[in-house]
Amino acid sequence: MDTKTLTKEVKSLQESVTVLKESYQELIDLNKSIMDRLDKMPKPRDRGPSSTRTMTDDDARAVMFGGRLHGLSHKDAAKELGLSYGQVYSARGGYTFQVIHDDAEKLKKEAEAAEAEEKLKS
Numbered sequence: 001m002d003t004k005t006l007t008k009e010v011k012s013l014q015e016s017v018t019v020l021k022e023s024y025q026e027l028i029d030l031n032k033s034i035m036d037r038l039d040k041m042p043k044p045r046d047r048g049p050s051s052t053r054t055m056t057d058d059d060a061r062a063v064m065f066g067g068r069l070h071g072l073s074h075k076d077a078a079k080e081l082g083l084s085y086g087q088v089y090s091a092r093g094g095y096t097f098q099v100i101h102d103d104a105e106k107l108k109k110e111a112e113a114a115e116a117e118e119k120l121k122s
């Protein structure tokens with residue numbers, strides 16, 4: 001290669017390097033812009049602890065109907081049992097453990113019927 005051709009090649013390479021540097025800087029600026037926008041976005045709500053185990057029927061009964069846990073918030077009951085907010089919410093809402101909900105409704109209706117029958121006897 002002659003000197004003129006080499007000079008053209010070097011100049012072309014220098015221009016390519018300049019374009020790559022500019023593109024790289026644009027990517028850095030874009031990344032910073034995205035990160036800034038993400039930092040300004042509202043944070044998700046803290047729904048409490050993550051689950052450490054599977055919810056059992058006994059747990060479901062305790063959070064739905066049982067004593068001390070029944071009166072606690074979803075978050076506090078979940079923390080107490082090592083469950084997630086979602087597990088307690090779903091059980092209390094009847095989305096999971098439907099059999100327990102159905103049994104409770106059946107017992108409630110039977111109790112109401114027995115009470116009504118007692119009133120009729122009196």
